Amino acid sequence: MPNNNPTPSKYEESGVSQTGAETALDHILKHILPTRQFNTEFPVKADIGYFANVIDLGNGTGVALCTDGVGTKMRVAEMMHQYDTIGIDCVAMNVNDLICIGAKPVSMVDYIACSHLEPQVFDQLGQGLAEGARQAGISISGGEISQIREIICGIDLIGAALGHIQLDRINTGQNIAEGNLILGIASSGVHSNGLTLARRVLLGETEDEQKENVHKYEESLERTLGAELLEPTYIYVPAVLEMFDTGLDLRALVHITGGGLLNLLRVQKKGIRFVIDPLPDIPPVFSLIQQRGEISDAEMYEVFNMGVGFCVIVEHANDAEAVQKICKRHGISCHGIGYVETTGDDGKEVVIPSKKLKSEGGHFTPM
Missing domain, CATH: 3.30.1330.10 (PurM-like, N-terminal domain)
Known part of the structure; x- marks a missing residue:
């Protein structure tokens, strides 16, 4: 069973500090943001x-x-x-x-x-x-x-x-409203985030171990560990451009990268809660990483896409059906994974009820 204690962070132990990255960004932004005044044309x-x-x-x-x-x-x-x-x-x-x-x-x-x-x-x-x-x-x-x-x-x-x-x-999620529906478009695997943690868990801590294990066949994946980790990131452009062309009311589009479903918090709209329910099936590679690494649910959903590579938020069920039909034409799986609530304040949060997780300070924590 996975260890559901949110600390210590396995990702930080592998050499990636998410908190440190946020601090580094703050120090850069204080110099970068004022450059907007240099070109007002x-x-x-x-x-x-x-x-x-x-x-x-x-x-x-x-x-x-x-x-x-x-x-x-x-x-x-x-x-x-x-x-x-x-x-x-x-x-x-x-x-x-x-x-x-x-x-x-x-x-x-x-x-x-x-x-x-x-x-x-x-x-x-x-x-x-x-x-x-x-x-x-x-x-x-x-x-x-x-x-x-x-x-x-x-x-x-x-x-x-x-x-x-x-x-x-221009769409930054500014028009999201209560009752909007969240659609999750499937990922092709780990994509290009969390590889430092995935590599160390699946392949080993040392370089020699990794070079040997990368070629090992894993039955649950039906291919080698290296082939699974190297699976290319899915390109969602053709499907999403068709959504643009059909004039669908797309309230937000969110690329699920490092930070997992916390990427939903990047939208401009405030005072909203993203409720992820029902949670989509988890691809075998993520179950394998969690089991072997004894990684908490909170950290898994914070580091990896967990099978959802892209989210589309729409207003009505009819729009959701149209998005799903477009995805099907492009050969990718798309399912309803939740809805939007208002919170009554200026905050934004993501909750995953089935895992008893909520976002707090840019991280997932147990509810």
Whole structure:
């Protein structure tokens, strides 16, 4: 049985400090936020902290911008000597953020920091980037390869993406209301968040253990551990763009990345509670991670997507049915996973009644 004591954090023990990241961000933002006054001709339209932001170009149009990378998922690719899918993850992490704000992804640039220049590795990285671009319907318009052997050992892959948007289509969840329905679109697995914890739990603490165990076949997954962890992040762009085109009243779109379902708290609307009920079935990889790592429910739902890669919030059951039909046409599973309540104050929270969890201070805690 999992250990339901929320402390100590297994994620922090693996080397990732979520509290430290929040503090670091605060120190950067106090310098970054005032830069908006330096260019008032093309103003920034949203608060920092959402999945993407929009620059007003005038005439009612804007460009949406975001950036993200693949994180320590690259370590799995290195151990597997397989780099042909990691580029899909880089594209996915960016374009899935862009659509949250209501933008149509247009193009992307990549940044590769490396300590070596093996041609076969870069050929495979290019294959993955191209496949991700094909799935998202975007171009890759440039990039940079930086040889920084003194700083990095291996490869790091990061992208920055651009999208087009009409300013009256900017969606930061500002119109969410009581009774709105939460739809969860299935993930393809761990995606590109929480890999440091997943890798250490499933593959072992030391590098030698991980290199050996990454090739081990796991019956519950019906493939090797490495293949499971390397499964590319699902790209939700085609399905969501169809939702845009059909004129559905989409109250919010939320990419479930690091922070799990706590990403729902990024929406602009205040005084609301997201009730996750019924909880969708948990894919086997997450059950395996929780059991082997003896990780609490609170930490699992805070670190991993737990099978929900993207959320769409709509007003009515008819809209929910339309979203589900679109997802089905695109071959992805989508189910109702909850609803919105008002709280009577200015706060925002997520509760998972079946797990007796509630959000508090940016974390899940037992109710």
